[in-house]
Amino acid sequence: MITLEQKNFEEIEKMTKGYNRLLVLGCETCAAMSFAGGQRQVAELASAIRVARKTSGEQGEVLEEAIARQCEPEFVDLIKDDVAGCDAVLSLACGAGVQLLAERFPDKVILPGCNTLFLGVTEELGVWSERCAGCGNCILDKTAGLCPIARCAKQLLNGPCGGSMNGKCEISKDVDCVWQLIIDRLDRLNRLEMLEEIFPVKDWSPAGHGGPRKMIREDLKL
Amino acid sequence: MYDNNPVNAMEHPPCRVACPILTDVREYVQLIAERTFKEAYASIRKLNPLPRVCGRICTHPCETACKRGQVDEPIAIAALKRFASDGPWKGRYEADVPDKSTGHKVAVVGSGPAGLAAAHDLAILGHRITIFEALPVLGGMLRMGVPAYRLPKDVVDEEIQAILDLGVEVKTGVRIGEEINFTDLSEQGYKAVFVAIGAHKDQKLGIAGENEFEGVVSAVSFLRAVNQGQNPKTGKKVAVIGGGNTAVDSARCLLRMGAETVHIVYRRSGDEMPAAKEEIEEAVHEGVQIAYLTSPLEILGQNGKVSALKLMKNELGEPDASGRRSPKPVPGSEFTLDVDMVIAAIGQAPDSSFVADKLELTERKKRIIVKGPYTLVTTQPGVFAGGDAVTGPATVVEAISAGKRAAISIDLYLRGEPLPTIEPAEEVKREKLSPALVEKTRNFARCGKISLPAEDRLKGFDEVDAVLSEDLATKEALRCLHCFLGARIDKEKCISCLTCVRVCPLGIPTTNKMGEITIDPFACQACGMCVLECPVWAIDISLNFRSKIALEIEQVISRSQQAEPMIVGFFDLHGNFRSTDVKSLRQDYPNILPVMVFGLRRIDTCDILKAFESGADGVVLAGCPPDTDPFPETADRVKRRIAHARTLLDALGIDGARLEVCDMPEKGIVDKELIDGLIQRIKEPVQASSE
Ligand SMILES: Cc1cc2nc3c(=O)[nH]c(=O)nc-3n(C[C@H](O)[C@H](O)[C@H](O)COP(=O)(O)OP(=O)(O)OC[C@H]3O[C@@H](n4cnc5c(N)ncnc54)[C@H](O)[C@@H]3O)c2cc1C
Ligand code: SF4
Ligand code: SF4
Ligand code: SF4
Ligand code: SF4
Numbered sequence: 044m045i046t047l048e049q050k051n052f053e054e055i056e057k058m059t060k061g062y063n064r065l066l067v068l069g070c071e072t073c074a075a076m077s078f079a080g081g082q083r084q085v086a087e088l089a090s091a092i093r094v095a096r097k098t099s100g101e102q103g104e105v106l107e108e109a110i111a112r113q114c115e116p117e118f119v120d121l122i123k124d125d126v127a128g129c130d131a132v133l134s135l136a137c138g139a140g141v142q143l144l145a146e147r148f149p150d151k152v153i154l155p156g157c158n159t160l161f162l163g164v165t166e167e168l169g170v171w172s173e174r175c176a177g178c179g180n181c182i183l184d185k186t187a188g189l190c191p192i193a194r195c196a197k198q199l200l201n202g203p204c205g206g207s208m209n210g211k212c213e214i215s216k217d218v219d220c221v222w223q224l225i226i227d228r229l230d231r232l233n234r235l236e237m238l239e240e241i242f243p244v245k246d247w248s249p250a251g252h253g254g255p256r257k258m259i260r261e262d263l264k265l
Numbered sequence: 266m267y268d269n270n271p272v273n274a275m276e277h278p279p280c281r282v283a284c285p286i287l288t289d290v291r292e293y294v295q296l297i298a299e300r301t302f303k304e305a306y307a308s309i310r311k312l313n314p315l316p317r318v319c320g321r322i323c324t325h326p327c328e329t330a331c332k333r334g335q336v337d338e339p340i341a342i343a344a345l346k347r348f349a350s351d352g353p354w355k356g357r358y359e360a361d362v363p364d365k366s367t368g369h370k371v372a373v374v375g376s377g378p379a380g381l382a383a384a385h386d387l388a389i390l391g392h393r394i395t396i397f398e399a400l401p402v403l404g405g406m407l408r409m410g411v412p413a414y415r416l417p418k419d420v421v422d423e424e425i426q427a428i429l430d431l432g433v434e435v436k437t438g439v440r441i442g443e444e445i446n447f448t449d450l451s452e453q454g455y456k457a458v459f460v461a462i463g464a465h466k467d468q469k470l471g472i473a474g475e476n477e478f479e480g481v482v483s484a485v486s487f488l489r490a491v492n493q494g495q496n497p498k499t500g501k502k503v504a505v506i507g508g509g510n511t512a513v514d515s516a517r518c519l520l521r522m523g524a525e526t527v528h529i530v531y532r533r534s535g536d537e538m539p540a541a542k543e544e545i546e547e548a549v550h551e552g553v554q555i556a557y558l559t560s561p562l563e564i565l566g567q568n569g570k571v572s573a574l575k576l577m578k579n580e581l582g583e584p585d586a587s588g589r590r591s592p593k594p595v596p597g598s599e600f601t602l603d604v605d606m607v608i609a610a611i612g613q614a615p616d617s618s619f620v621a622d623k624l625e626l627t628e629r630k631k632r633i634i635v636k637g638p639y640t641l642v643t644t645q646p647g648v649f650a651g652g653d654a655v656t657g658p659a660t661v662v663e664a665i666s667a668g669k670r671a672a673i674s675i676d677l678y679l680r681g682e683p684l685p686t687i688e689p690a691e692e693v694k695r696e697k698l699s700p701a702l703v704e705k706t707r708n709f710a711r712c713g714k715i716s717l718p719a720e721d722r723l724k725g726f727d728e729v730d731a732v733l734s735e736d737l738a739t740k741e742a743l744r745c746l747h748c749f750l751g752a753r754i755d756k757e758k759c760i761s762c763l764t765c766v767r768v769c770p771l772g773i774p775t776t777n778k779m780g781e782i783t784i785d786p787f788a789c790q791a792c793g794m795c796v797l798e799c800p801v802w803a804i805d806i807s808l809n810f811r812s813k814i815a816l817e818i819e820q821v822i823s824r825s826q827q828a829e830p831m832i833v834g835f836f837d838l839h840g841n842f843r844s845t846d847v848k849s850l851r852q853d854y855p856n857i858l859p860v861m862v863f864g865l866r867r868i869d870t871c872d873i874l875k876a877f878e879s880g881a882d883g884v885v886l887a888g889c890p891p892d893t894d895p896f897p898e899t900a901d902r903v904k905r906r907i908a909h910a911r912t913l914l915d916a917l918g919i920d921g922a923r924l925e926v927c928d929m930p931e932k933g934i935v936d937k938e939l940i941d942g943l944i945q946r947i948k949e950p951v952q953a954s955s956e
Contacts, residue, residue: 052916071801076762081800083871087913090874095917097878109801168767168798 044164045073045137046171047157049084055133056095058154062131063102065092067156068122068144069109070136077171079157080135082109088135088156113140119147126151162193179249179256185237187228194221200242274693276786278748280342282690283330285666286312290327290342291750295808297345297742299861300844302735303356305349310358314385314428315378315407315665317420320347321730322411324541324660332748332787335698336706341713341733341741348738358427363391369679372397372455374441377405378661379461379652381428382668383675388431390676395455396433399440402493405463406653407661409489410511412518413726415544418492442619457647457675460620460633461668464613464653470506474564475609480571481564484511484610491518500606501525504574506561507610508538509658513545515608516553520723527553528602532560532579532592547729551719558592562599564607573601615654624648632657639687640674641667649674695787702788705771707895709744712737735843743839743893747863750808751789752796754782758803765795765804770898792896793867797906809862814872821858822879828856830882830947832940835860835868839889840929850934857885857940864889865903865926866896870910873924877914883923883947887935890928922946 049055059065067089074080089107096103108125110118113136126132126144131152134141137159145153161173176193182200183190192198196214203222206213210223229235249256274282280290289308296305309316323343331339349355369392373380376398384394402408404421429435441447450458467483475481480500484507490497499522505512508531516527529548531538534557538545549555556576563575577599579592614630625634625644633650635641641649651667653659674684698706715731722729733741752765752774761780773789774782784795784804791808805811818833825831834857836847850857858881862868865888876884886907891897904926911921925943930936 052913056917071760075760075800078800081760082802083800083869086871087869087874090871090878091913091917094874094877094914094919098918165763168764 044076044162045139046077046160046163046173047074047079047137048077048160049079049088049135049157050155052091052095055088055156056092059092059131059133060101062129062152064104064106064129064131066106066108066125066129066132067092068113068132068134068136069107070111070113070134070140071109072112074113074136074140074157075109076165078169080109082107085109085135088133112136114143116143116147119143123148177250178245178247179251180246182242185240185242187225187232187234187237189221189225189228191221191225194219200245272690274690274695276749279330279332279695280327280340280748283326285326285660285662286669288312288327290340291745291748293349294340294342294345294742294745295747295750297349297738298745298838298863300739300838300842300847302349302352302844303354306352306355309346309349310355312669313665314382315424315661316346316350317424318378318407318416319343319662319665320345320350321416321420321728323662326662332698332746333744336703336746337708338711338713340745341711344713344730344733345738345742348733348735351732358430360389360431362389362431365391366393367391367679369393369457370395370453370455371675371679372450372453372458373461374458375399375405375461375463375652375654376403376425376435376437377461377463377652377664378407379463379654379664379668379671380405380459381425382665383459383461383651383671384433384668385428385431386669386672387675388428388433390672392676392679394433396435397439397441397445398435398437399443401438403435403437405461405664406465409465409492410485410514412488412491412514414517414521414722414729415514417728447619447623451647457649457678459668459671459675460624460643460648460650460654461652461664461671462615462617462654464615464632464658466614466616467609468612468614470561470564470609470611472561472563474566474571477569478564478566478571479569480566480606482606482608484515484608485613487515487608488518491522496522499524500571500604502602502604503606503608504528504530504561504602504604505608505610506530507612508533508540509610509612510540510544511613511658512608512610513540513548513553515610517548517551519608520551520553521726524606528604529553529555530559530561530574530576531555531557533589534558534581537581537589547716551722556602560592560594561607565601571605571607572603574604574607575599575601613653613658617654624650630657637684637686638689639670640684641671642674642684647678649678698788702771702773706746706790707897709740709895711744712741736841739843740841740893743895747791747808749786751786751791751806752784752804753786753806754784755803755805756781758801760801760803762800764798764800768794768798768902770794770896790895791863792899793864794896794899794902797866797869809867811869814860814862814867815875817860818872818876819879821860822876822881825858826855830856830944831880832857832883832885832943832947833860833876833881834858834935835862835865835872835884835886836934837865837887837889837929838863839893839895840887840934841890841893841932842929842934846934853937854940856944864894864896864899866899870906870913873907873910874913877919883925883943885925885927885935885940885943887927887929890931920946920950922950 067085069085070080085107089105092105126148133154133156135156141155162175163171163173173193178192207220212218212220278291293305293308325343327342328339333339371392371394373384373396376396387394403425407421465485467485503519503524505516516529519527558579559576562577565573578595581590582593585591617631623645633655641651643650649671651671652664717729765774774784776782791806796804796806838861865886873884907926911924915921927939
């Protein structure tokens, strides 16, 4: 899933200031699972904005709504009336969702209530960590299922670097050196010889370095 | 109206399913836990016309079924019923009797619990009821059987009076079949008859000497004499033969009336003994001796009086038709017991001879045969029968249930409507709670009984058990595990985020491979953690459901007298406080608006914000002391959530110090100092140091 977190309240308050009728719009997939944009977080944030406005004497109405996914036009279109009736939308989705809203509602102010973080896994309730960088050319078969692109600070393909100390990355004692993990795992799998294969220079164009990415499936396309 | 259809055991708590009148036990137990005793009484009374009787002597099948019984001990449901029904709050019972009578006259023959319950329900339906009672007083076995140390007579009288006050006519001292012929009833204009004559004829022992000697007495007549204050002559060494409540009560009466030794002689073992276990224990505690696996052979006498009882030991053989193992005599085990009185208590049959030519009776015990166990119709149109007269000696609540069913049938019959065909509920074998769940459920000791010491009991017929104190009753009610009041998932909303699976302290929600979540509604204890954490509000519980809490916040605020500063207080019902503590809090601090909840777990940041949004100046959350918290493992989460709310409040320009959270004191609802401190902080906020 995509992980995201709500921006801090001061920032939200500042960006929403002056929009009389404000719609707080949740996204009930990744954003909800990140506890940033589900109905409950929408209600909490909307209520907080109302209280803050009341305290500061600012006028206006704060509305609440949520859809299944803000990255799908059909869902987005379902709330066009609500959007039409407000001065700005505070989206609690990832950046993709925010932008699709902006695209579907060209005349409306769309504001991001969240920071989009990474593609990751849930370690346990309330703890997520990054696992994938969306590089467009998966190499996990060669790295024992651990991604050095997402999880190595230097994105080394033939690691580890000299900064690896006692299994930790030199950038912080709290970050595992993924290359150490790769070696340990290959050892466990009895495949240490795989390390002898040297990665060629990686082609970063599928990773977006060749400009914004787009995927078209001819067989599916309408 | 009372609906007599069996309830589905997969949707209703076991306590209710087990009750013959389907009492909503969970509801009144919860109302007691909420310290709303008057409402608890009303909840009981609307179904049960004899709650104070049942609170004392009901055999409480509900307790046997109670889910808590699988964890430690069942909720003391009967004792709680007594608490709710004995208290001063019960007031005068006001039922909605229609102004206009239907004009139909109904005769109820017999004033035991079956007859009384039928009269009560029929009166409320607007019919004109006359109870005919052979004896000079009303109440049946409640008055003539059960002794006062278990059921004081004034309690019976008061409950009966409330029924009569509905406009029920009574004719005492009128035995149908003697003073009035059964067939004359219809000539006198009674359109329907309910025959509830009980089972008052003691069966004979059928042994030698039974009819020869002075000192052989039937239990029913002995108890009747005791209950009428006639002080019947008792022996010094007495044997009571039988194993039912009648035998046990006879024995306990004897001890109170000067008998020195009392033996109960029962032919099977303790496991088979039909008397209530508690009663047997009490009897033994008071000094009654029980000879199990023993049968009488002959009563011996001297000078025309009983002098000894010849007995024989038994061993248990194969189970018989009733499922009980039948006794087999052990050859050569005869022995004698010196006694000067023998009481026969081996079962009673109805005195049904007066209807023998109208109604069908069972062969041996002459019980009245009914054609449907729910409708209670007999072979004669317009005549219905129920209670011990149909079932043989049974229980008060079964008799009440019969009376209520008869009332439904009679009402339909009088209105010319067909009687329903009701199938008995399919017996549902509910799975036992898993050992893991039992392990995770916090134990709380049952506080079911306060009894007189044995030496004081034998001085007279004072009631042995006292009513629970308010403290004990609320504590007991708070042990309820809220069966079927717990989490329900709205599958359309659920996004399979697994939060409920992760957060439940009892491990109740489970998922399949496709993320479909299942919550066992019987196992869930309605703690509310999942409700609160579900990011899309796909779960709610029925106990203090989410919108109810939100509504209550709104209501307390809109009802408030605008006392400054306005503080919404969330109070955990699990604390050690009384209804009067809530009252005095309201008096001393009219500005504190209490919202009572089953655990602070139930309060979300949204609720706190909502309070401020609606105009509160402060919020206080008072949790129960840790030793009374059924889910102490959630306390830390609750604290962290409140810390989050505080940070948020600070960020949005409201001093987070306006949010106070505390544990309740050992006794009482909240420390005054803490409240005063909060009020102080609200009135004089500490200004950020000036620039
Ligand atoms: C000693 C004893 C202890 C008990 N303890 C318990 C207990 O702890 N818990 C429990 O649940 N149950 C207990 N029971 C059983 C309970 O009391 C009975 O099951 C219940 O009272 C039956 O109610 P009923 O209305 O069918 O009959 P009864 O209560 O027997 O009432 C029948 C009434 O009909 C009257 N009557 C009979 N014939 C006529 C006639 N021809 N005309 C007019 N009136 C007539 C009788 O005088 C009597 O008043 C006990 C019973 C006894 C005897
Ligand atoms: S808009 Fe973003 S957060 Fe919402 S479902 Fe799509 S990817 Fe997930
Ligand atoms: S725990 Fe409560 S609801 Fe469940 S069976 Fe016992 S009394 Fe009834
Ligand atoms: S917490 Fe809510 S959304 Fe998540 S799995 Fe449970 S019910 Fe579904
Ligand atoms: S209400 Fe409590 S016990 Fe029931 S499923 Fe939810 S978390 Fe578990």
